[in-house]
Amino acid sequence: ASSVGYERMQVVKSVLAGVLVAAVTLCGVAASVSDQRPEARAAGTRILANRALSAFAPFQSLDEDAGDASSAPSPIASSDIWTKPPSEFKTVVRNNDDMDYIGQVWMRDHPEEAQTANIIWHIGLVMMLLALVIVIYSEASTMLFYREMDEINAAGITSAPPTGDFRRREYLWGNGWNAYYRPGMTMGGTAVLVLTMIAMFYSQCPMIDDIARHFDISNTSYSGSCMLVAIKQAVITSLGIVFFLVGIVWCCTRFLPAFLLLLLSVAGDIAGSYDGAVPVLLWIVAVVGAAGLYLWVLQRPAEEAEEGKPKKKKDNLEFV
Numbered sequence: 415a416s417s418v419g420y421e422r423m424q425v426v427k428s429v430l431a432g433v434l435v436a437a438v439t440l441c442g443v444a445a446s447v448s449d450q451r452p453e454a455r456a457a458g459t460r461i462l463a464n465r466a467l468s469a470f471a472p473f474q475s476l477d478e479d480a481g482d483a484s485s486a487p488s489p490i491a492s493s494d495i496w497t498k499p500p501s502e503f504k505t506v507v508r509n510n511d512d513m514d515y516i517g518q519v520w521m522r523d524h525p526e527e528a529q530t531a532n533i534i535w536h537i538g539l540v541m542m543l544l545a546l547v548i549v550i551y552s553e554a555s556t557m558l559f560y561r562e563m564d565e566i567n568a569a570g571i572t573s574a575p576p577t578g579d580f581r582r583r584e585y586l587w588g589n590g591w592n593a594y595y596r597p598g599m600t601m602g603g604t605a606v607l608v609l610t611m612i613a614m615f616y617s618q619c620p621m622i623d624d625i626a627r628h629f630d631i632s633n634t635s636y637s638g639s640c641m642l643v644a645i646k647q648a649v650i651t652s653l654g655i656v657f658f659l660v661g662i663v664w665c666c667t668r669f670l671p672a673f674l675l676l677l678l679s680v681a682g683d684i685a686g687s688y689d690g691a692v693p694v695l696l697w698i699v700a701v702v703g704a705a706g707l708y709l710w711v712l713q714r715p716a717e718e719a720e721e722g723k724p725k726k727k728k729d730n731l732e733f734v
Contacts, residue, residue: 615644
């Protein structure tokens with residue numbers, strides 16, 4: 415029974431890995447198709463402390479209550495514009511502030527659609543929290559196991575027979591891809607985070623598309639295909655958050671891999687802060703390269719065993 419369960423878990427891990435690969439691929443395609451501008455233009459300054467909210471800005475501001483909308487600068491004369499056919503000569507929306515105001519007017523005039531989007535957004539926040547808890551628990555459990563193993567190696571007591579609890583933890587969290595829980599929980603939490611963010615961002619697209627039918631929004635960060643922008647921003651932001659949190663968890667035990675993950679998180683924040691496909695594609699290349707390095711580190715002990723080399727002590731490259 416345990417063998418069957420292990421094989422099923424291997425299939426689940428392979429499926430989750432495929433989902434994440436597909437998400438990164440879609441991110442690259444979306445970046446290439448949604449923005450045809452050859453230059454990379456800064457879309458705003460963001461900092462690492464604002465990582466979790468940076469990509470929400472183009473969507474979250476439109477999801478807020480209208481508040482004192484009457485005092486905001488209005489590029490529209492009346493709210494009955496939604497019932498009129500689109501004009502050939504559209505009013506140009508000057509910036510994101512005007513776009514936010516139009517979005518508030520749209521939500522006021524479409525309360526049912528706005529309520530649906532608001533419900534999706536709040537459910538998404540709960541799902542995001544659960545996904546991040548799963549990822550942090552998985553990586554923290556694995557980190558604590560390897561930290562204990564490092565202490566055993568440092569004390570020179572590797573010849574002592576391991577306890578039953580140690581063997582159980584090694585089965586659940588050790589041995590990299592072959593661990594029973596870690597790959598599935600970490601990749602599963604990440605996949606849930608990606609899909610949740612896509613749903614949250616896409617919930618704003620009916621409003622943005624309707625506004626784009628009546629206004630010229632090319633001067634705002636909402637221009638282009640809303641679905642593609644939602645996919646691109648969701649993948650970059652969700653992976654950036656995961657890289658940042660996993661890097662923090664491992665920074666005191668495996669500094670080099672943790673530092674690499676933090677660099678990828680910062681790079682994702684920078685890529686998401688610029689218009690144009692080039693920054694996003696370069697970030698994807700970096701992510702793929704880091705994944706390749708990780709796979710190489712996993713395969714290195716097996717290759718050394720085949721060549722008859724003695725097993726080396728743990729070093730700071732091993733992130734398994």
